[in-house]
Amino acid sequence: MIRDWFRSLFTATADGWNRFWFAPSHPATLSVIRIATGTLLFYSHLVWALNSSSFFGETSWLNSPATNALRGDGYGFSLLKLIDGQPAAMFAVHAVALIASLCLAIGCFSRIAALATFALTISFANRNPGTLYGFDQILGFLTLYLTVNPGHGWLSVDALRARRRNQQGFRLSALGPQPTVTIATRLIQLHLCLLYFVAGISKLKGATWWSGVAFWGAIGNQEYQTVDLTALVHWPVIINLLTHVTLAWEISYPFVVWNRWLRPFALAMAVVVHAGIGICFGMLTFGMIMIAANVAFVSPTLIRQLAGDADERPSRPEPQRDRASQPAGLDRGRSSQKKLHPV
Helix, strand or coil, rough: HHHHHHHHHHHHHHHHHHHHHHHCCCCCCHHHHHHHHHHHHHHHHHHHHHHHHHCCCCCCCCCHHHHHHHHHHCCCCHHHHCCCHHHHHHHHHHHHHHHHHHHHHHHHCHHHHHHHHHHHHHHHHHHHHHHHCCCEEEEEEHHHHHHHCCCCCCCCCCHHHHHHHCCCCCCCCCCCHHHHHHHHHHHHHHHHHHHHHHHHHHHHHHHHHHHCCHHHHHHHCCCCCCEEEEHHHHHHHHHHHHHHHHHHHHHHHHHHCCCCCCCHHHHHHHHHHHHHHHHHHHCCHHHHHHHHHHHHHHHHHHHHCCCHHHHHHCCCCCCCCHHCCHHHHHHHHHEEEEEEHHC
């Protein structure tokens, strides 16, 4: 009796683990993340390219010797160490980074583009840690997980090419649900949960979060302020409420977001928080990439329905016909077609 109970428990746990990580899923959710990540990567690399001499090279704000001194043991993996200070070579690297980011956004040669963007994103970030912010860190882990599967099976040039190849007799290997889509999505979800939880509990070390005045520190900082919210100084209750609600949301996020009934509230709060950060405190790109990362918890079915995907539209029921009035050969032909093309 006990042995059977443990055996059923082990079987159920193993089945749940396999479904969680390896059950094939549609790439719609991952495709949205890919498009957002590639677009914001293109913007980031464009900013670096237009100011290359200031960010990189011998006369940059933080040149290679200064970076080594800052890091102590050198600056990690970076392809730029091989060409630092060579303007022509840096121009070529910027061009490759822009092309790779654009290819990732439109889903053209997506797997190669994902690998290239990840390597280049890490290279640029490690070369100049003085410009490394949360925006670059989020781009780094998203490009890493997109190398597992870039979500190129939906809304991509690769998907279009695959459909054309299928018309010529090739198989649609890039389209449809795949286990790697689920793996990449789960990695993003778990990383996001860990990020919010660590950010939340680290705030507990600060007395201003306990007292409820931490939000005022952001409002009163004129350097990052794009919307003047200093009038809230006359409403300390609102400042306390915003501080404690934000803290409670961050800490509870990894526990609440997995519940299908509470998930909409967690994701809605994520949109409000990060949109508010982007609009009010001048960190629009950071707010956008964080909202894009939270899309990992949105169902692919819902995304396809919102996009008007024909496969997700409810089909009209076929009119019922009198089977007795149909020729027997026609009925047998339809039965054979069902066997050859199962739904």
